[in-house]
Each structure stands twice: as structure tokens, then as C-alpha cells.
Amino acid sequence: MKTYMVFDIGGTYIKYAVMNDQALKLESGKIPTPKEGLDVFLQNITEIVTRYAKVFDIQGIALSSPGAVDVKSGFIGGASAIPYIHGVCMTDLLKERTGLEVSIENDANCAALAEGWKGVAKETDYYICVVIGTGIGGSIVMNQTILRGATLHGGEFGYMIMGNPAKDPLQSTWSKLASTNSLVEEVEARKSLAKGTLDGEEVFRLAEDGDPIAKECIVHLYKKLAVGIYNLKYALDPQKILIGGGISKRKEVIEGINHELKQLKDEISTLDISVEACQFDNDANLIGALFHFLKRDAGSGPASHV
Incomplete structure (x- = not known):
């Protein structure tokens, strides 16, 4: 079964889940958002992906992030409670470390996409x-x-x-x-x-x-x-x-x-x-981030179900 590693980056916690292409959570958890900086952040994400990749057929990584996210370049502009994520190409950095395809979308947009895919919209x-x-x-x-x-x-x-x-x-x-x-x-x-x-x-x-x-x-x-x-x-x-x-x-x-x-x-x-x-609460950003990843790949999964 194809699965995806999905992360919701917040100012206090990073929530994560292993999900299938219909947003069913197979595993989930959260860790405190690192205060130390970008290197520790990337290391933590990579360790989580590596751990679950030993058990699941992980196809890619989907990120929900604060800030002005450029979904094409993978850069996060603007400002947030996590200053070190801004001004870097987050998708490239994680792809280099994990070897997996990576997508990123703004957290509010993820919440909206979740409602269109599985929620009240x-x-x-x-x-x-x-x-x-x-x-x-x-x-x-x-x-x-x-x-x-x-x-x-x-x-x-x-x-x-x-x-x-x-x-x-x-x-x-x-x-x-x-x-x-x-x-x-x-x-x-x-x-x-x-x-x-x-x-x-x-x-x-x-x-x-x-x-x-x-x-x-x-x-x-x-x-x-x-x-x-x-x-x-x-x-x-x-x-x-x-x-x-x-x-x-x-x-x-x-x-x-x-x-x-x-x-x-x-x-x-x-x-x-x-x-x-909105229908979704704590899982909204995870669901929307997954949808965004799947929609990037023409003809994949649930894009036609919104």
C-alpha cells in the first residue's frame, strides 16, 4: 500500500502522520518544534521519515507550513513563530536528506483544501x-x-x-x-x-x-x-x-x-x-497537505474528488 509522510509545522509542535491516499492515519504523533534552529529541525524530520520508511512504503513528504509559501519553489517567505524556516528552500533540503519527493503548502490553505476534499465544501x-x-x-x-x-x-x-x-x-x-x-x-x-x-x-x-x-x-x-x-x-x-x-x-x-x-x-x-x-480541527492541515501533494501528480489519487 502506498503511504505518505505528512507534517504540520506549528510554532509549538510539529504534528506528523503516516497516511494513505484517502487521508486515513496509520500512525501519528507530535514533537516539540525545535528552538535550536534549522539543522535540528531537518534532523528531526529526517529521523521520523527514516523510522517509518522501514515499515511503510513511503511515496513522499507533504508539509503544511506557516508563512508565505511559494509552492513552486519550495521557499517560505513572510514571518512566523519559527524564524529559521524562512528564506530557505525547504523542499530541496528535505529531498536531499530523504531522497523523497516533497511538497509544501501554507497551513491556512491546507485547512481550506481539506474541507474541499473531505469536509463541508x-x-x-x-x-x-x-x-x-x-x-x-x-x-x-x-x-x-x-x-x-x-x-x-x-x-x-x-x-x-x-x-x-x-x-x-x-x-x-x-x-x-x-x-x-x-x-x-x-x-x-x-x-x-x-x-x-x-x-x-x-x-x-x-x-x-x-x-x-x-x-x-x-x-x-x-x-x-x-x-x-x-x-x-x-x-x-x-x-x-x-x-x-x-x-x-x-x-x-x-x-x-x-x-x-x-x-x-x-x-x-x-x-x-x-x-x-469547518468540519476538521486538529487534522485539517495534515489532510490538506496530503491533498496538495497528491494533486501535484496529474491523475493521482483523490484530486478528482474535491
């Missing part, structure tokens, strides 16, 4: 994925293909300016106004708490316990998210709009955003706009 030709976390990112997918843009910034929805452009516009981006991080900071400020006192889970827990400030700030978050999603719908007009990130697992978040979207209608703005949660 299956059989959907054109959709976008909005990932809400410390900031807001995302992906645009059309006909199984990520729309990357001229500078690999396609889907970077968090850069949209949502506030008053005449007053410090770069402090009013969607990421700064409507991310999970912005929600936490607003609650901390209004409750006169030190920065870093709360996290997103604690804010929602406060709201569930009836805290009026937390409840009000969460409603404000839904409104700000709805406005950005409204803009994306009218600018891009996708068939589906998916919400990812940890916050999307809360049913009340999807319901709250959809409630606010219903308010954004009048005799001119007549579209029925709604969002739905």
Missing part, C-alpha cells in the same frame, strides 16, 4: 475559508485550486481596513478589530485587567456565567465579523463561506455571526449571506 467549486485566531487569515479556493494572488497574499483577509480610513487606518484592520485576540484585549481593557490575564476560552466562559461585559464584547465581535464577511461576499461572491480556527467549534459563534448577517439586508443589499463551521 466537498463538491463545492468556489468557496472561501476565514480562519479566526490571533489574527484573521484565510483562503480562496476555486476549482480545487488556491487563488494565491500576485504576491502570495490572496486570502489574507485580516488586512482589510474596517475602521475610519481618515484616522490611523492600519490600526483598524479586520485582524486588529475582529480576531479572538482583539476580543480578549477588549474584555481585559473594559474590566481593567492586566494584558494576558484572559484567553478566548475564559472570555466565553465569563459570558456563559452571565458577565455583562464579556457578553457585550462577544456581540460586538459577531457584528465586526459579519461586516467583514458581508464585504467578502459582495467582493468575491463565493458559493460557501467557511469559518475556521478554534472559535469556530462553538455553535453559538456561528449562530451569532449568522444572526448579524441577517441584519445586513435591505432593498439594495438583498443577498442571503451565511457561514458554516
Whole structure:
């Protein structure tokens, strides 16, 4: 049976799995992301591949990575919590060490591809994925293909300016106004708490316990998210709009955003706009990275099933 070694590179952990061509995990695990630098990182990846290659017929390596990934060259631009992965040709480095073909894709794009292959966007030709976390990112997918843009910034929805452009516009981006991080900071400020006192889970827990400030700030978050999603719908007009990130697992978040979207209608703005949660959580990047690897090879495996 043909199998693939798949890695999801994160700031804290590197998750990995041996998967078949339908994304069934045969083995999996995780290791702390090395702090020492690139050499240790490459050594750790190589050791994992070598170990499983003794047991499985490994056909190649699929990577999910943060940063502005150039899938053609294998270089990772931009910035992330792992500075040493940037500015090198990661695919070539790993191919030299393992002798296997290597593919790489941005982590948010992997999550979106996973939804098109096996998730809620299956059989959907054109959709976008909005990932809400410390900031807001995302992906645009059309006909199984990520729309990357001229500078690999396609889907970077968090850069949209949502506030008053005449007053410090770069402090009013969607990421700064409507991310999970912005929600936490607003609650901390209004409750006169030190920065870093709360996290997103604690804010929602406060709201569930009836805290009026937390409840009000969460409603404000839904409104700000709805406005950005409204803009994306009218600018891009996708068939589906998916919400990812940890916050999307809360049913009340999807319901709250959809409630606010219903308010954004009048005799001119007549579209029925709604969002739905991504299906996959922890495995999304692994599944999407595998799909990206398989799709590179014309006529291989599941590419036609998206």
C-alpha cells in the first residue's frame, strides 16, 4: 500500500502522520518544534521519515507550513513563530536528506483544501475559508485550486481596513478589530485587567456565567465579523463561506455571526449571506497537505474528488 509522510509545522509542535491516499492515519504523533534552529529541525524530520520508511512504503513528504509559501519553489517567505524556516528552500533540503519527493503548502490553505476534499465544501467549486485566531487569515479556493494572488497574499483577509480610513487606518484592520485576540484585549481593557490575564476560552466562559461585559464584547465581535464577511461576499461572491480556527467549534459563534448577517439586508443589499463551521480541527492541515501533494501528480489519487 502506498503511504505518505505528512507534517504540520506549528510554532509549538510539529504534528506528523503516516497516511494513505484517502487521508486515513496509520500512525501519528507530535514533537516539540525545535528552538535550536534549522539543522535540528531537518534532523528531526529526517529521523521520523527514516523510522517509518522501514515499515511503510513511503511515496513522499507533504508539509503544511506557516508563512508565505511559494509552492513552486519550495521557499517560505513572510514571518512566523519559527524564524529559521524562512528564506530557505525547504523542499530541496528535505529531498536531499530523504531522497523523497516533497511538497509544501501554507497551513491556512491546507485547512481550506481539506474541507474541499473531505469536509463541508466537498463538491463545492468556489468557496472561501476565514480562519479566526490571533489574527484573521484565510483562503480562496476555486476549482480545487488556491487563488494565491500576485504576491502570495490572496486570502489574507485580516488586512482589510474596517475602521475610519481618515484616522490611523492600519490600526483598524479586520485582524486588529475582529480576531479572538482583539476580543480578549477588549474584555481585559473594559474590566481593567492586566494584558494576558484572559484567553478566548475564559472570555466565553465569563459570558456563559452571565458577565455583562464579556457578553457585550462577544456581540460586538459577531457584528465586526459579519461586516467583514458581508464585504467578502459582495467582493468575491463565493458559493460557501467557511469559518475556521478554534472559535469556530462553538455553535453559538456561528449562530451569532449568522444572526448579524441577517441584519445586513435591505432593498439594495438583498443577498442571503451565511457561514458554516469547518468540519476538521486538529487534522485539517495534515489532510490538506496530503491533498496538495497528491494533486501535484496529474491523475493521482483523490484530486478528482474535491
